[in-house]
Amino acid sequence: MSDEIKIGIIICDRYSGCAGGKCLRALNNREGAFSIYKDKDVKLVGYTACGGCPGGNIEYAPEEMKKNGVDVIHLATGLVVGYPPCSRITRFQDFIREKYGLDVVVGTHPIPQNYYETHTALRTWESPKWKEIIQPTLADEETRLLYD
Numbered sequence: 001m002s003d004e005i006k007i008g009i010i011i012c013d014r015y016s017g018c019a020g021g022k023c024l025r026a027l028n029n030r031e032g033a034f035s036i037y038k039d040k041d042v043k044l045v046g047y048t049a050c051g052g053c054p055g056g057n058i059e060y061a062p063e064e065m066k067k068n069g070v071d072v073i074h075l076a077t078g079l080v081v082g083y084p085p086c087s088r089i090t091r092f093q094d095f096i097r098e099k100y101g102l103d104v105v106v107g108t109h110p111i112p113q114n115y116y117e118t119h120t121a122l123r124t125w126e127s128p129k130w131k132e133i134i135q136p137t138l139a140d141e142e143t144r145l146l147y148d
């Protein structure tokens, strides 16, 4: 049996044209939310967008990824840093866990520094809930600057 971890990525539909450059770079470098896979083999088995507000694709996309053996679904960093951030993140998390029995991690690549500065000024992430949500992708400033 392989120890390889199979992951799927679901991005915010506002960035539906995104080619996944930052997510894939972070995956290769094990940065941001992918730092939990340091020293582990990881394979990307699915990549899609949420389908637009209110996120209708969240209902079905995990099923397709499950057929490819997905272990963990990552909700992309765009859900956290967009203006405004997605208000349904925790609902998506709860739904995917409950319905499909899959692990869900919020975040992919590190938060880019320019988003970090704007959201800090806006006090977007001051609540305990948001502090917890951004934790996997917060990274240090040096790393955040690499994702601007």
Ligand code: SF4
Pocket (backbone or CB within 6 Å): 011, 012, 013, 014, 050, 051, 052, 053, 054, 055, 079, 085, 086, 087, 088
């Ligand atoms: S804000 Fe949330 S529900 Fe709306 S498009 Fe983005 S991820 Fe989907």
